[in-house]
Amino acid sequence: MSPSSRGRPRGSDTRQLLDLARELFTEQGFRGTTMDAVAARAHVSKQSLYRDYPSKDELYSAVVRDWVERGSDGMKPHAEALAATDDAHAGLLGIARIMQAGILSPPVLQMRTLIAAEASRFPEIAADYVERSWTRNIQMLAKALRVMADRGLLQLDNPELAAEQLTWLVIAAPLNRLTLQAGAAPYSADELAELADQGVATFISRFGPAGSARVGKGS
Amino acid sequence: MSPSSRGRPRGSDTRQLLDLARELFTEQGFRGTTMDAVAARAHVSKQSLYRDYPSKDELYSAVVRDWVERGSDGMKPHAEALAATDDAHAGLLGIARIMQAGILSPPVLQMRTLIAAEASRFPEIAADYVERSWTRNIQMLAKALRVMADRGLLQLDNPELAAEQLTWLVIAAPLNRLTLQAGAAPYSADELAELADQGVATFISRFGPAGSARVGKGS
Numbered sequence: 155m156s157p158s159s160r161g162r163p164r165g166s167d168t169r170q171l172l173d174l175a176r177e178l179f180t181e182q183g184f185r186g187t188t189m190d191a192v193a194a195r196a197h198v199s200k201q202s203l204y205r206d207y208p209s210k211d212e213l214y215s216a217v218v219r220d221w222v223e224r225g226s227d228g229m230k231p232h233a234e235a236l237a238a239t240d241d242a243h244a245g246l247l248g249i250a251r252i253m254q255a256g257i258l259s260p261p262v263l264q265m266r267t268l269i270a271a272e273a274s275r276f277p278e279i280a281a282d283y284v285e286r287s288w289t290r291n292i293q294m295l296a297k298a299l300r301v302m303a304d305r306g307l308l309q310l311d312n313p314e315l316a317a318e319q320l321t322w323l324v325i326a327a328p329l330n331r332l333t334l335q336a337g338a339a340p341y342s343a344d345e346l347a348e349l350a351d352q353g354v355a356t357f358i359s360r361f362g363p364a365g366s367a368r369v370g371k372g373s
Numbered sequence: 374m375s376p377s378s379r380g381r382p383r384g385s386d387t388r389q390l391l392d393l394a395r396e397l398f399t400e401q402g403f404r405g406t407t408m409d410a411v412a413a414r415a416h417v418s419k420q421s422l423y424r425d426y427p428s429k430d431e432l433y434s435a436v437v438r439d440w441v442e443r444g445s446d447g448m449k450p451h452a453e454a455l456a457a458t459d460d461a462h463a464g465l466l467g468i469a470r471i472m473q474a475g476i477l478s479p480p481v482l483q484m485r486t487l488i489a490a491e492a493s494r495f496p497e498i499a500a501d502y503v504e505r506s507w508t509r510n511i512q513m514l515a516k517a518l519r520v521m522a523d524r525g526l527l528q529l530d531n532p533e534l535a536a537e538q539l540t541w542l543v544i545a546a547p548l549n550r551l552t553l554q555a556g557a558a559p560y561s562a563d564e565l566a567e568l569a570d571q572g573v574a575t576f577i578s579r580f581g582p583a584g585s586a587r588v589g590k591g592s
Contacts, residue, residue, distance in 0.1 A: 185402060267489050280555070283553065326549075331503060336492040360579070
């Protein structure tokens, strides 16, 4: 144990190791990452690494599981705030910006690329990631939209559909670009704001309360 | 030259080799694919393979370039048919189904995953793919939407924005799922049809001619 880590809880060392392993996996890919390189970067012995993770497969699995666990529930306070808002337009814009900031951040995009590249080799890990990140967050958003509808702020019968449409209207274009072109210039703050504005305008055209549908029409 | 390929034009052999190399790259990844394996699968000598493609990098580049070239202009007749339609709703549904069938097909998804995984190593190849596949097809769709607006079938000032929104409304959810979970069950025909219906309904709420905005409202 290094002096700087003495006295820290064991969980902290584990997390640090998984973070370093995650960096290597996202930089070098699964195949390009060796247990030797992970041990060297984490300043632990190979023996110690293999004691905790008997194979590279198990290390990869632990890295993704840790990542998903840390990210889960990140959406919850924002979804609750949306459900409680009195201003549907402002609330939807707010959650759109939150989704953009979270999903389009470089570490999230890198993990996404890694998981996609290794989905054939590790189908259960990919399925767990989809279930506990995407599906769960969209369900949380759907729940908030349903509350808004109950409160008369939206008109919708299928909140899951509405949540999917809102999500993709505000993040799909940059997500696609940045997924396919790691290292491409990210969308500017202005571009993201415009995307959120336009996505929310379209969403409200369909799901806003009666009388709001033509707002922004054709703009 | 094998007996079966004797007399065929040179382009056909090249294409066949690039197809076999593409299969290997998408199955094994860039790192997991060797020039030896490509030569073996294509039944050519290593010398002959290296003569045409002096390195694995150059082979990869040729595979992606060939793929993009074959796919480009695939959207064109459909965009032209859309521009000429008299029934906006049916035309939009039709192009939605075309986009789903094209973009969500297994070979397209596999190439997408490969290009994303190798984007850091080959940024120009990824950029060229994005430019000549996505950007170009969305511009073609935008052009068709502009013609429809000129003909009074839609109301929009920014056809590129409208084309992006239509695209993502009808393909983003399955594209995301299948990108992250290669080998997951594809969306059923019914699910895709419903996604297209709902995406087009939302699109028309925003961009349909006056009077159509409440069609499907809240459903």
